[in-house]
Amino acid sequence: MKVDTMRWVDHYVGVPLCFLLKLVFWPFDRIHKGQKTVSNNVLLIELSEMGSAILADPSMRWLKGQGKTLHFVIFEKNVTSLQLLNTIHRDNTFLIKPDNLFSLAISSLKFLIWCRKKKIDTVIDLELFSRFTAILSRLCGASNRTGFDRVHEEGLYRGNHLTHPVMYNPYSHISKNFMTLVRASQNTPYQPYQKEIFDESIQLARAEVSSDLRSSVITKLKSLYVAFEPGVQRLVLVNPNASDLLPQRRWMKDRYVDVIRTLLAEYPDILVVITGAPSERPEAEILRQRVKHERCLNSAGVFKFKELVPLYSLSELMLSNDSGPPHFASVTELKTFVIFGPETPALYGALGNSTPIYAGLPCSPCVSAANHRKTSCEDNQCLKAIDSRQVLDLLRPALDNSLILKAG
Structure with missing residues (x-):
């Protein structure tokens, strides 16, 4: 299903449905208002953003530290992001299929049945004011429902179904907003504003590097460049892609070409590896052909998602648009340089060893x-x-410093 179609359905179908559900559940909510319930089986909802599943991981690990059993629901195409750190057991993950309205409806009904089998008592909606996830939260059977709320703001109506509505702070990084949600879900009595400093809790775990997968990655790199030897050539990853959710995030191809050509000319020991999904291979190939250099490689579709961590562990740095890969790389030590435009790094910057590149225009x-x-x-x-x-002024010092360390 197209992104604009999903937005249209969420608004024009979601708003009236949220209102009707509010009327239906109003007597029940009045009767049970103020009653305390146990929170053991916690469900987190984050459907559409692969990067957000990584940014929510510190919050999920905090919940696990409280002894909670965690469950997660996500769109099927995005589930691989959850598997980087394996904080959620796969048996406790439900996949919704948004291919079309029929598959969306059927998988949603199956999800509601699954929630009852798992005895979900607490749901935490990580989505930003989605009516669809508000409906799932209301119907999943959980007695504790936490999510972002407009509080005193206008607009963004989604039915007032939350038992723990929390104010979304547009001036705070999304990882802190997520931590606010999960902590509020466990507080009795709760309040819609977070008045606790927890910066030390916003730390990502590091993913383990499988030796078998590392060997597989090296083999694939040698198939792209026969002379490749780890520790001899340095890998510079370039991710020129961004999802269709916000295509305005894509930096200009001619500037990627200029950067890649300059780096290859100045650093004879580097290989530039263009990354991407299988569907992005044709665009990556156009970029490679424009660079026209034997040390510029097109790896789009070559590496499986589970091979990204060992690829990142072998690499020197990554240059990327604001998209999923910098967040995936943040579970490793890889240096990332991320180009921001329509979005701000203040809210969505990667949590790892990352440098944002941002013009900060008034718009x-x-x-x-x-x-x-x-x-x-x-x-x-x-x-x-x-x-x-x-x-280039940002990339050169990183490459120069690593060259000094390599020589030493």
């Missing part, structure tokens, strides 16, 4: 929770304002 960010991350911008000057020279 940026133009996407937010209030507009469901949809912008009418057709001229992303926020990215055009970032030139290749600026990016």
Whole structure:
């Protein structure tokens, strides 16, 4: 299903459904208002953003530390992001299929049955004001329901079904907003504002590197560049992709070409590896052909998702658009340099060893929770304002420093 179709359904179908469910459950809510319930089996909902599943991991590990049994529901195409750190057991993960309205409805009904089998008593909606997830939260049978709420703000109505409504803070990093939600879900009495400092809790775990997968990655790299030897050539990863959710995040291809050509000319020991999913291979190939250099490799579709961690562990740095890979890389020590435009790193910057590249124009960010991350911008000057020279000035010191360490 197309992203705009999902947004349309969420608004024009979701709003009236949320209102009707509020009327239906009103007597029940009045009777049970103020009653304390136990929180043991916790369900987290984050459907659409693979990167957000990584950013929520510190919050999930905090819940596990409280002795809670965790469950997760996510769109089928995004589940691999959950498997990087394996905080949630696979048997406790439910996949919703959004291919079309029929598959979405059927998998949603199966999800509601699954929730009862798992005896879910607490649900935490990590989505930003989605009516669809509000409906799932209401119908899943959980007596404790936590999610972002407008509190005193206007708009973004989704039925007032929450027992623990929490104010979304648009000035705080999303990982802190997630931590606010999970902590509020366990507080009795709770309050919609977080008045506790927990920066030390916002730390990502490090993923383990499988020796077998590392060997597989090396073999595949040698198939792309026969002379590759770990420790001899340094790998520079380039991710020029961004999901269809927000295509305005893509930096200009000609500037990627300029950066790659310059790096290859200045550093004879590096290999530039263009990464991406199988569907992104044709675009990656166009970029490789424009660079036209034997040390520029197209690996889109070559590596399986489970091979990303060993690939990152072998690499020197990554240059990327604001998309999933920098968040995946944040579970390793890899240095990432991430180009931001329609979104701001203050809210969605990767938690790892990451450097944001951001022009900070007055119109940026133009996407937010209030507009469901949809912008009418057709001229992303926020990215055009970032030139290749600026990016190279950030990449060169990282490569120079690693060369000194390598020589020493």
